[in-house]
Every structure is written in C-alpha cells, then in structure tokens.
Amino acid sequence: MHVSDVKVTGDEIAVITTSRGVIKFKFYPEAAPNHVASYIELARAGFYDGTTFHRVEPGFVIQGGDPNSKTGAGPVGTGGPGYSLAAEFSKVPHLEGTVAMARSQSPDSAGSQFYICLAPASFLDGQYTVFGQVIEGMDVVKATKVGDVMESVRIEEGQ
Template sequence: MIIGIVAVLLVVAAALGFILSGNDTPAGQPGTVVVSGPTAASAITEKITHNVVIEVENYGTINAVLYGEAAPITVENFVKLANEGFYDGLTFHRIISGFMIQGGDPKGNGTGGSSETIKGEFAQNGVSNPISHQRGVLSMARSSMPDSASSQFFIMHDAAPHLNGAYAAFGCVTEGIEVVDAICQNTPVTDGNGTVQKANQPIITSIRVTESAGE
C-alpha cells in the first residue's frame, strides 16, 4: 500500500514539474515533427509593451513582442535579465520538435537560473493570464513550485493547450519562427525528453529588448 502511494506521488510530482525538470513531456527527436506556418502573434490582442531581438549563433534572428500588461512581473523580470546581458552566451538546452525549445539556464542542463524567482502569472496560481500556448509564444519554465520561475524560458514550436493556465506566457515571435523550426529540425537530442549535449546546444548570442512605440 505504501509503495503504491509513493508511486502515485512520484507520478504527480513529475507531471507538475515537466517543463523545468523534463518529465512527462511528448517524445521528440530531431526531424521527426515538421511544423510550419505563422505564429499566433496576429491573433493575440494584448497590449504590446516591448520588442525583443534574439540572436542565435549559426541560425539567425528571432523577433518577438512582449505583453507587459498581461504578465507584468514576468515581462519585467525578462527585460531586466536581458538588459543586464544575463542571456548572452547561454543556450537552448532542451529541444522537442513539435513542442518547444527551452533555454536561458546558466548551467545548461535545466537545473539553473538567475538569483531571483518570481510569482507565476498563470491561472493555476491565482493570476489571470489570457495568453495561450500557441505556436511562437514565449513562456517561463519552472519547477513543480508555482513561484519558481527565474531565467529559463521556452518558445513554442507548436501549440500545446495543456500548458494553458499552468505556465506564464508573456510574449510571441513575430518574425524568425523559421529559426525555431530549424533548431528543432537540426539539433540532435539524446532522449525523448529533448536533452541536448552541451556541444550541440544552440547558442543565444544576445537578447536585446526595447520599449514599444506605444509606451
């Protein structure tokens, strides 16, 4: 009986923490899932507060916008880290084709982050967030603890409705989604959890953020 209870608890813990710790995610190997088409940016009506330029070595440029009114704490944290140069030289360490690419970890293995954690701005944590996890959406990775997000973020390769209300979405790619496609298709992973060996991790050259013209 005790063994059965422990097993159930382990399964629940894995399901809660899958983005950051890497459990309970769709299997993915490079080239197995082909996704194309525009991002969800044109369908998102939230106010744009910032513009983002993400440079990825050997892949190109990803342009995105941030929604600072929909997720103010998350956007403020991301902008602060970007302006400090925190992300420069870090990598995308976890890549699941047809799902997402995850980066922003100084350890490069999914266990690291910045010196501060922030409140999770999503419905399961008592915070309204209207942004759904569609293709191109930026969202924050976290552990099983709702207020554990710090620096790790992910970009949706394709829609994942099961993440809605459980993770803090805060932006969306407007140009350069083909860079995400290329990363998913060309980066070798070691398992179905999207683990990428250090030597193969795409490098984030820089992330630069500016306020939008509407600010």
C-alpha cells in the same frame, strides 16, 4: 533586481541572435508584468548572452536561458537568476510562437529559463506564465537544435 523598478512601456521587442538567425518576440506586460520586467532586466544586463537552448522537443518546445549552460556551475536545466517569480497565469493561450517561463513543479519557481512553443499546446494553458509571442524568426525557432547559443539578447523599442 526589483522588477517593480523596471520601466516597461509595452513597446519593447526582444531580439535573440543565434547562429541560425534572429528571433524577435513582443511582450505581454498586461498578462505578466513581473515576468516581462524580469526578462527585460536580465536581457539588458547581458544575462542571456552566451546561454544555450538546452532543450528541444520536436513539435512541442525549445527551451533556454539557463546560466549553467554557459558557466558550467551546475547541471544544465537547473540554473536561474538567483530569485523566483510568483506565477502570473492568464488566459493567454499557448500557440505556435508563444513565449513562456519554464519552472519546476512549484508554480512560483520561474526564474530565467523560458520556452517557445513549436506548435499549439493548449494543455499548458493556465499552468505556465505566458509573457510573449514570436513576431519574426519562427523559421529560426523551428531550426533550433540542442546546444545552439544565444549570442546576444537585446531589447529594442518597437514601432
């Protein structure tokens, strides 16, 4: 995939359907254009469908998007799309409902795994790429447990 080939209008909304309900988030293409394009492309390709939220840290974050969580191809928490994205750090803060890309110690190692903040986490500001914000379903985010499946992740055009 070439993220530069993905057309992003800025009106897209991610719709994550889980057994606990629906989570919707808007994107920040001005802050993280390549991360937004990558997430949209992966979602449209069905990459996230069937993956789980494999990490839940109460009062902090939920994390998912590892293909190993549905394929068993390797340890959960280590998988990705087969490419890494260069960091797109910005001044967008980590607030409740912030959506950002998880990564390893290398700033340029983000792939498909993302997290959603359960509370403000200012100590992460400027160190992880923020690319969206929950606009609906924060109650679902807060109820998420380890192993909850993302039944589908779709991209809709916003209003």
